[in-house]
Amino acid sequence: MKPFSRVALIGIGLINGSLARVLQKEGLAGEIVAASRRQETLDRALELGLCDSATTDPAAAVRGADLVVLGTPPGSMGALAAAIGGSLGTDAIVTDVGSVKAQIVQDVRPHLPAPQHFVPGHPVAGTEHSGPDAAFASLFRQRRCILTPLADADPASVERVRELWEAAGSLVDVMTPEHHDKVLAITSHLPHLIAYTIVGTVADLEDQARTEVFKYAAGGFTDFTRIAGSDPTMWRDVFLNNREAVLEMLGRFTEDLVALQRAIRWGEGEALFDLFTRTRAIRRGVVEAGQAYVRQPEDPLATKP
């Protein structure tokens, strides 16, 4: 018997699409139904074989489902929960894959008939590509997945969601939504904010200078463009929904940047050297934690990772 008989994937982009591949590969679902606002996305998902059926009506998708995975942008999840709440079975496990947690919990939970089966989640994985075509089964392998169940959550439901992500190859951690949002503000949201900013600074250059930036991007800029190529809607919602933690980390960053600017202006070589030596040690920490990547030249004709 499969762990889940009917899985409803609400939203079928990079994350839920990749999860569909995992469900299929590991034989975890009797059937997979996908929901999306756009028929075009559903047609493509069916074409790619990501689901058994598809509908633009999320309430229809969750009817009879024993697992529901919310995979739409963070800002849309409250309205989505309101739309499906009346159709959810009281035994259905509801989880999500949003990159912020406290706000999503606050928005979604009031609409659920059985909040004890709500297990908010966040697979810390992704690429700069989005949509069903970007999905692939190994996306979550060796990546972290954070679950943020509330104190009254049903332990069995938490366990089943944990098993789902472990089947995807993820390393699962449990913490509070608030702690998640603080940690991700520095490891993910601030880096994206900085990358968006510097790439935006380049976007504002006059045409000739911009063309030159493309040519010489391998000197460092290219690393920023990858993350600044991420899904605009999702990232808008991340910043709007984790505002306080992001602004707090941004404040620290700005202080540090101004100090560095001053060191450059006044030619303080020793201060620069000391900082650059400390940051090199951090790189080693990330590599030792198994969370770094090596790079290979990207084929400009390829559309998938």
Add this chain to the structure above:
Amino acid sequence: MKPFSRVALIGIGLINGSLARVLQKEGLAGEIVAASRRQETLDRALELGLCDSATTDPAAAVRGADLVVLGTPPGSMGALAAAIGGSLGTDAIVTDVGSVKAQIVQDVRPHLPAPQHFVPGHPVAGTEHSGPDAAFASLFRQRRCILTPLADADPASVERVRELWEAAGSLVDVMTPEHHDKVLAITSHLPHLIAYTIVGTVADLEDQARTEVFKYAAGGFTDFTRIAGSDPTMWRDVFLNNREAVLEMLGRFTEDLVALQRAIRWGEGEALFDLFTRTRAIRRGVVEAGQAYVRQPEDPLATKP
């Protein structure tokens, strides 16, 4: 007959070491002599077979050489040129691989017996690893290399340095030192500065928070650690020697960052979405220019790219 009979590589780290591999692979040099201040580095270079002979005396290395490649940190090149000037043959071509150009030209040129054979250069390629062990022949393949000869440069010397880099697989461009420094300030120096800053902000977190950052680095932070793991001495010298252009670009970046901060604070979703859509287009430009990379998980036990 080989294009160069005796090549002197002054400094034998990532860049000059990789160039040594190219010289060997393509059969471009009768003999390769390496110079370094540290005997340990030279021992390792000899062990790796990067050179035929090695010396801690750069003046001895350049004696009889028809090609001299300065591959030490930018801030050291003036003193280096002073040390070798009296031993250089008047037909010897002198080039360098420094990441800044105007200051190096100003520091090096006065010490050369035949400045018309000076062809300043900058291969826009690298990894976060340094030292002779990090060297590999394909480092420069499909990467840009910028030459910045002055107006009185001997065209034949420029041509021979161009052929050298083309043999390494690079795409060679020629521009003025000043233009180079402006372009690299945005494509390379500012990205490194930003990456050093954010990684430094993390380095200042208390221990537990820092450990968590390592675990969840795949959410975006990891991209910054790679470039913030680059050679501290070299990057100190880059910022000290391209101060004006870096501070100018940093000023633009800071303005943009503050504007974005304000948009987040005031919940201006549309402004965020518009910016993130524009930056996605820039990513496409970089990929189409062939200057992007795809990522693969890095083996924590591996020491080489």
